[in-house]
Amino acid sequence: MIYRRMADGIPRETAADDIAFDRHYDVIVAGTGTAGSFAVLAAAMQGVSVLGVDRFSGAGGMSTFGYVDGYYYGANGGMYEKIDREGKALQDEMFLGKVEAKQYLLEKKAADQGAEFLFETVVTGVYLNGKTVRGISVLTEDGVQNLACEMLIDATAEAEVCAMAGCAVDCGRQSDGKTRPYTSVKVWVTEEGNIARTNHDSGYINQYDPKELSNAILAAHESQLLGEFRNKHGRVLFLAPSIGIREGRRILAEETVTMQKILDGDQTKTPLFYAYSDFDKHGKDNALETELLQDWYVASNLSTVCLSVPISIKSLIPKGYRSLLTAGRHIGVDHDTASLVRMKKDMFKCGESAGVCAALAVKKGVQPIDLPYKEVREILQETGCLQEENNVGIMFDDQYRRMQVRWLTDENEIRRELAGDMPGIAIYSCKRLGNRMAEELKQWMSGADGNELLRSNCAIALGLIGDKACLPVLRDIVRNRDSFYYKDNRRTNQLRTVIAIYLAGKLGDMELAPMLKEILLDEREYGKGLYHEITKTSYLFNPNRNFNEVYFQVISYAAVSLIRIMEKHPENQEFRKEGLKILKEAFGDDFHIQKTTSMPEGTFEYASMQNIRDYVNRYCRKKL
Template identity: 30%
Template sequence: MIFSYLKNKTVHKEEWTGSFDESVDAAVVGLGTAGAIALISAGRQGLSTIGIEQNSFMGGVGTGGAIHMYYYGTLGGIQMEIDEKVQVFNKVYSPSGVQGFHPDVKKKVLEEEALKNNSQIYYRSSVIGIILDENKVVGVQVITPEGIKTIQTKFVIDASGDAQACVLAGGDFTIGREIDGMPQPYSAPRGMHNGKVSSANFDAGYVNPTDADEISASICNAQTLHLKDKFVEDSKLLYVSPHLGLREGRFIVGEDTLNFEQMLLEEKPAEWTMQTYAHHDNHSRDWAFESDLAQEWVTICSFWSRMTMAYVKPGIVIPKGIDGLLVAGRCVSIDHDTAQTFRMQRDMQKLGEITGVMAGLSIKANCMAKDLPYNELSKELQTNGCKPLPEKEKKWGDWITDVSAIKEGLASTYPGIAIWSIKRKGSSFIPNLVEWLDEDGDDLFLKHVAFALTIVGDDSGKDILIGMVEENDQGLATSKEIRTHFPQKRVHGALFGLGVLHVKESVETIKKFLVNHLNDFQDVSQSVMALLKIAEKHEDVRESILDCILGEIDTQSFKFILEMQVSNGDQKSTCQDMKTFLIKHVKSKQKEWLSAVCV
């Protein structure tokens, strides 16, 4: 057997000849949002279980992290029973009322439900090593207040939030967005009392969640942001969250993957375990640094707040090439874009239930999780209410199929639905759009036609896009009937379009726009990224583009400050200095292009 452990931020492996202190069917690593439900779910499958938690409570962000309310996600399963029991005691613990659910009540209910199944719980404990028999996890080593224990297991459920057990087992993972590998900003929540138990939550910065030093520094930084000159009667401080509000970290490479393209193409696989339901809740306001697909969704269509859903395959919780290990929570096999939608507490709790059921059924069938008969899993999840029956499935939004209705939508002040309907039709719709360009439509209609051409990869509307930059078109996509948080300016959609279409003729216009708008974060970021995308395709303009960009941003006077989001509470927004990142990215492109020339 092999003992795998972390030393100096590196995984080390050595032969293991020791003995186990105890043996259980399943060990759950992390008893947060997903892990608490995973422990209860596995126990209800009749498994002997141990839960390992670094804090002194179960429930994670919903109980100790001051986010004690739900935000979208899907109903069903064990969580409904838990929530009902919590509501019974809410008024006992807080007669004046509570926003969402009372965090201390939920801690109590979760622990009681876990102990009903004779689960052992190790609080203030962390996994420090994994025992492997070839490619199968057969045990965990845990440091506890009583010392180090080595526990034999048939399954480990990694609900650490950051795939820590999976990494120790040698599993592959991805992290962050493509441009810089960074996840979403972290938040700094606190518990408040404003006549009832409530909370305040705001974004506090970026952090690499795999770096312990960065995490420690960010915790210290976040705590200081809660200090005020005075706390008034209707805004009393109850507590500060003991950990950061991390929205994203590692994503495992699983037997299956759910990516953003699959979600937006609305694919329904033959085998699925649950649905996810939310909008593209991206807290990174530096939209220009996100993927092209995410920018089409947010910047072109202004769909930040449009609801989406997806069907979740069983294999996203199974690390590829590793047996005896399941993963629950936000570190399942998805990508950065998908994580904006698939991270809500209700959905994470369902992932916990699914992994508990999978471990139980696999042990009973004496098979690996990837070989578990789907029909058995599906039936069990439907019986538990975790997987919805057909008549209760969430439905996708209605897209437009009629050509005249699409044209009418493009002429409206909220063209996103028409534009994305064209995206779904693909290049076959280009002739219609080109024909409409030659008609005597009004300017707004023609601008929206140019956007539609952009997302199907056609540059026939490039002159219109250039015109929007020249006039600094501040228009927003708005609708009285549809919720449109963070609508995007048309000039930013035009800049993105010119970049993604590599329109060389637009370079001088964009350079001029950049120079004249150095005080606006979105204007600078969209301009720079558009120019870099054009330079990627056209070598002959690279030098002039780099000279322009670096000449403006690599100076002492240039400021590049991102104002971060405040979700709720009486909190001033914090700011993140992104200048170093921007210069580093531009210079990395410069180095990449110079290397290519040398070769």
């Protein structure tokens, strides 16, 4: 037996052959948050002995201590629905808010089923035989305890136990390692006496650096006093006890779900549940995301389109490990998908599925991966956790339209859609069809006869396919600082100029470089019309007026595209020298940050341009 724990961010291993466990459980759930609380309940309902451990003084995690009381998408069904109904009745009877009623029920229901809890207790280490988990160590008010189990569910949201155990984990985006923005949640009372919650995105955080985490929490709390975030009509009741972290480590699973696989329809046939949302990534710095996400979110303007994603048992199992499952936002998904597979309803179902599988595996004496799917499916179907109705594919799902997305293959249909201001589906359909569409697109583009939408949209579709015939049109769009933005989405619609800069950069267009130089260095740039005309909320991610989103997007794309163009032409030393000079000058000071926002350092608005500046400066240092 070995014992593994984290020290200075690194997993450390010691021999533990003579360990004597204090107690033994069939299933231990590390973290009784959004997913973990349902894992405890579901496992206990299968009649096995269960212990739930949490560092907070109760169950529910982000849903209760983080005060995330509402739902944003997520698929319906599962045990949470009954708890919600009972919670509503209980709230009407005796609680002020639904969060407190729900927490009470989550704890009581599980305890009634015989589950035990250790609250105010931190999981500190894990015992293994090779890659088979045997138990954990915890730090309680009473000191350290060692607890054995047949099956462990890591529901810490941060893959904490998996990281201790040495499982392969990933974290953050490829470009700069950043995870999704974190948020301070404020709970306040309206003038009418109702309780309201306001999310306030606070910037970027490395939650694994204790000092940085603490400073970020201080900054987030302090920024609640800024004029932009004050409640003009109401009083703050409290700031949520848990800071809102959206993303951290994710496991590399037996089957990791990627955005590419989702869009290709390459999905499991043995789901435990379906997740459902858009790629709700929160950050504005799109230019630092993967090309696939930018093709979807920026070039095709499909940011708020929702997708249903089936999740199998293999995505809950860290690759190569036994007697270990995960439940929560750290399951096996890539960074892009992590912004889709994390909604509360889906995390409830994730916990329920993990609890059922862990308990069944113990009862049958097998590993969860070897469970007969039919049996698992029947149990999950009974509560509605798994229902085929949730397999809705790709959807427009907002107040404007609720309809399934159908990829286009018919040329006439594609041409018709490309002539409109909501061409996202047609553009992404062209990407799917690839070179087969190139000739038609070129013809339509050149014969557009004053149909400016058709001309531009054909160029964008050609750009996505990778055909350079689009470049003259894309350059025109940038030269004119075209202020048109698309209309496919209820928010985060994309600006044509930004799409053109992105695609020309992706195609390595050196002729765009003088325009990028002008955007980045000419002080008159900020005075141009487009930076001051667009104020509609259908363009903005959040309507905080103290952030010039158009300027931010154009500047950030100009910088990142210039880097892309340089990377495409490594042989051209002169071009590289000039490019680095432009970037150094543009980001040598905080000129662009100040033009974007007057919010102070430590705010999300400031951090957005800071991310671009840091990325560019890192690149320049590396290349010089």
